[in-house]
Structure formats: C-alpha cells, structure tokens
Amino acid sequence: MKDVKSVAVSRIPGQRWYTPYLFPIPALVLFGVFFAWPAVTALQLSFTDYDGVSPPVFTGLDNFVKILDDGRFWTALRNSLVFLVGLFPLLVVIPLPLAVLINQKLPGIKTFRMLYYLPVVTSMVAVAVAWNYVFHQQGVVNWLLTGFGILDEPIQYLLDPVWALPALILVEGWKNMGVYMMIYLAGLQTIPSDLYEAAKIDGANAWHRMRRITVPLMVPYIAVAITMAMLDAMQAFTTVFVMTQGGPQDATLMLGYYIWSEAFEKYDMGYASAVGLVLWILLIVMALLNYRLTSGKKDGR
Template structure:
C-alpha cells in the first residue's frame, strides 16, 4: 500500500495569510475605485452640486450682489406671479416648444431613413448634416445674422424668385423674429436627432423590409408600417429631448435679438440671465431658474414613463 505525503505549506514555498489580513486586503481594494473617482467627484461637487444648492437657497432671498442677502421666503415666487415679463418668457418658451418639436421629430427621421440607404457617398452626406451639431452656437447665430440681414442672402433669394417685393427685417419684426430663431435652433439640432434615429434603424431587421417589398409595399408604406412602429422608443426619447432643448433656448436669443423686438423672443433662459447679470437680482433669477428646473424635471419624468413603457412592451 502506497502512502502519499502532502507537504506542509512551508514546504511548498507558499504561506497561508491569516483571515484578518484577507479582510483588510479586500477592504483596501474595495475603496480603490472611489479613490480614482475622487478628483471627478470633487470637481462635480465644486462646480455643479454646490452652485445648484446655493441657487436653490438664493431663490428664497432678496440678493442683489452689492447688498447683503435678505430672507424673503416665498416673496420671489409671489413676485413672479405678478410679473408680466415672466409670463411673456414662459409663453415664448412654449412657442419654441410648439415650433421646434414637430421639426425635430419628423425631419430627422426622414433624414435618418435617407442616410441609412446604401448609396454612394452617403457618409459625406451624414457628415454634412452633423457638422452644425459640433459647431458653436455663437458661430451659427452670427452666420444666420447675415442670412437674415435686410441685404442678406435670404431676402436676395426670395426677391430673385419673385416671392418678395421688398426686403424683410426678420429679426426686427415681432411677427418674424421668433419663427426665425426657431428655424436656427432646429437647423443646428437636426443632425443630433438624426443620429439617434439612425442608431435605432440599425436594429430594425432587414428581413421585414424585404418581406414588405415582396408583398408590394412602397417606400411610404414601409415607413409607416415598419419604420415608425419599430422606432417608437426612439421617437419618445427624441420628443422629450427636443422639448428640453426648446425650453432652454438662450444663446441664439442672446446673440441675435437680445429678447426683442418688444420681448417677442424673450425666453425663460434669457430672462433668467437678464435678471441675474443685467439687473443683479440674483434671488429672483434663482427663483425663475428653480421653476425652469421643475418644468424640465416634469419632461424628464414623462421621458422615463414613455421609454420604460415601450421597453417593457418590447
């Protein structure tokens, strides 16, 4: 009968660590990810969390920078209820929402269907439509200022086609200024939402289109019966993101119209800036910012409900 001798841990060259040491090692490695995150979390706290908390606090104070803050409770919000300019800004933001939402939901979908086709040079087409997204809004607004100028290319083109008798000052006309800015904001964002739809189109099985083509379905029939139903979760996301963008319009208003003419393009974003940095009423601006934040939270909750419901259905 053969006996097998198992060497002791010391004989094998390996030592067995005490249980307490293993626990300390595990605890040490458990804290390591947080040490790597510490610089980013510090920056987030200094430049986002702390200003946000301060803004919420200032919403309940009368603070005009040059004088000490004075607690007024809900005074800023009660003043807001009687402020006609606030209602004008809220209405104009709603008009931006009504004007931009159909454009940013429908046109990017059609563009995504187009750029998803296996055509020659389609990558260049995608690049051209995405360039405005990565271009500074300030540069875009300045360029469109020349387009809308009384002697700009738009008036020249319409006059050449015989559609216009005399030049229109688009940014100085209360009836034209807001639609002009809606067009600028929508044009800049088309490529962004197009890419969202394009990502969704990549997940649609090609067999569905092939089967529909065999059955004699045309392009519009395939779009309405296959593409749109399959992209409903993406459409829901685009709708809410577009709504959030439209409620936060600021840069184009700041560069092109300054809220005019006659407050015709005054938005909540610009009115908050105007109250804070032109009239130095930081408390009132913070209160309006809190209201805008509440509106954005409502849109975000709607987005969550829609996307969760669609995901569960799938």
C-alpha cells in the same frame, strides 16, 4: 467549485476591498462641484433678496409671488413654449426620414452625412452671426423672395415682432438637426435587416415599412429626442443673445435669456434663481409626461 477568475483577482498583490470604490470618486467630485453644490446654492438663493455683492436677505416666498405678477415672465414662458412647438418638427420629426435616407448604402452617403453634421460642430455664435446677415434687410432671404416676386419689398425679419421668433426657430433647428439625425441613425442600425426583408416579401412598400417597423422600434430614441428638444428649447440662450437680445418688444424673450437678464443685467440673483427653479420644475414635469406617453407606446399599450 470556486470561480477561477475570482480566486485570481483576490490574489492580486496590493488590492484592497475598497479599491473599486475609488474609481467613481473623480466623477462624484465633479458632479458635486459643478452640479449638486450650484443647484443647492440656487435653491437657497431663490428664497432671498441677493444682488451678488451684499449678503443675501431671506425673503421667504416673495420671489415666487413676484413671478405670478411678472408679465415678462409669462411672456418668456409663452415664447419658450412656442419655440418648443416650432422646433418639434425640425428636431424630432424631420430627422427621422433623413436618418432613414443616410442609413442606405448609396454613393456619396458618407459625404452627405459629414456635410449635414457640419453645423453641429460649428460655434453657435458664428452660426448666429452668419444668419444675422442672411435675415438682414439686404440679405439672401429678401433677395430671393423679392427676386421671385413673392415679396414686394424686403422685410427686416429680426426687427419684426411677427417674424423674429420664427427666424430663431429656423436657426436653432438648422444648427441642431444633425444631432437628432445621428441619434436616429444609431437606433436604425439596431433594427435587424431581416424584418425589412420579410416585410418586402409580404409586399409592404416603403411607407408601410416605416410605419409598421421603423417607427414602433424607434420609440425609445424618439423619446430621447423629444426630451432633448424640450431641454434645448426651454433653455435657449445663445441664439437669442447674439441675434435679438429678447427683442423686438420682447417677441423673442425666452426663459433662458430672461434668467440671465435678471441675474446679470438687473443683478437680482435671488429672483433669477427663483425663475430658474420654476424652469427646472417645468422641465421635470415635461420629461415625466414624455416618459409616460412614450413608455406606454413602447410597451404596446
């Protein structure tokens, strides 16, 4: 007996066998123009000496050899990894209990959700400019710390090699924490409430429910959060560009800003493409490692 739906569809006037294949074409064109073509071009330029004006000159592996001897590249890589480690608790750990909190049916919880998500929809440039004033020598942070006697004199945070990078970590984490909280919230709403009710009957307190039910079932969402945090941290640019320009003394120089600087300040497009390729490979390795670790936990191993 033929399927009624398939017979009906086959009789639609003007339909051709290739019609379903036409729908993905716009997305494929956008993918090719804005991702595939630039990626292939960058890969080609990474093996050349190119200033953006003169024709590229093939140099083989010279750009990659230069990376090995480039102290600023290793400084940028180290700062990016420190930036990632600093962002990890702000973007991966803290948003989970916050998501558990806003998942409760409490008075005013919708308003709290809106206020907590507000920094996400605010321009990163505007956020960075505002935090510049917060970290100023006469800003709110110094006013509070000196007022409570914690500091004897104000600190110029963004001009201090010790404090500049932690300041950027705080700004980036504050700006993006709401995104990760909403990811976790979506995951929490997929967990059956029967599991929590059964755990309560068995005498499990809030900590045990979080440890034995919430965290294990949220592993796929935690994996997504870790991957997104790695991408955000290793490609950070706007915060650095607006607040520190990689200073002081390269204390906040990170790979995203370093690639831009080499390409558009020094006009060494070939070398910038090579560094970008190294960053791309590094992100793939980190994502695969994260997948291996989290998939093992998800499967119960």
